[in-house]
Amino acid sequence: MVSLPEELQAREAAARQRVEELQAEAVEMAARLERARADLSRLEIRRETVMEVLAELSAADVAPEVEAHDAPEPRETPAPHGIGVMAVPPWREGLAGVLPDVYRDIVEIVADAPGPLQAKQIVPRIGLEATTAKIEGTRGKLKRLVERGWLDENMPGRFTLARHAGDAGHVNSR
Template structure:
């Protein structure tokens, strides 16, 4: 016969089993959430890497298509025409180190736009602000891709980092860019862009 005591014991046993199953399921959920976060991080890194590679390849194609009208590495251009441009290979420096006589026009387009926007702003800017001024989508991958370009400009002497994540062109570069043209737009970047950046 089933007594009240044995019934209560059975109920208590089943309750303990249910609690144990809940604890195990919670552990599994925690593990899955951790895995999900790791996969999100991996996806973000892959997206940034892919966009960076696409930008590098795009700059390489742009360099091939741009005519050369000045000497390269100390060689003079003859009167017949420009020195032929060889297709760049991976590992080629597309951002030359800044030195007197080198102009922003020698930079790949994305770098040139970033330099001109910083000159127009006249102050240190964050990668996100520059990305918006360039018309890029306000996405983490875009900001990270641009931040790597700004770091490269700092490494090559075109810009400096005023503080963590704050970039500004160097004074010689600002003077060179500001002295170009007659006050009109530069490569489609209007001087009035400072107003949209909040001064």
């Protein structure tokens, strides 16, 4: 017959071994998680870069045609090289489709709103947590859209859809 202290020691040794096995699994899972996060980050950066390049190329393709008698003298334009790519082109009629998804979503939300919106009101509508960092990041995007003529900021921090000559309504592209 086994004594009680010996039985408790055996159970303790088995529990200790199980803990060590689980710790080893946790270390392996943490390493796998870190690799997966790195892969995700690289894919996000690639997608964002492709969207920026496509937006620039689309903006160049949709450039308004100038009548021959108004045309300035031809100049050589450098080939696009990806450095300094403009993700948000200046507003021009028919360009809503070239905006990156998050910017297009912001423009659509502002266009559908009955009045001016603040960044903190837009953040949850584009699917982000209402944290200070997300609100400030969105505010930067809103300011960029104002600079490029997509939105207006008539009152500080309150954004509306920019009105352009000939606007018939919303800029929705979907």
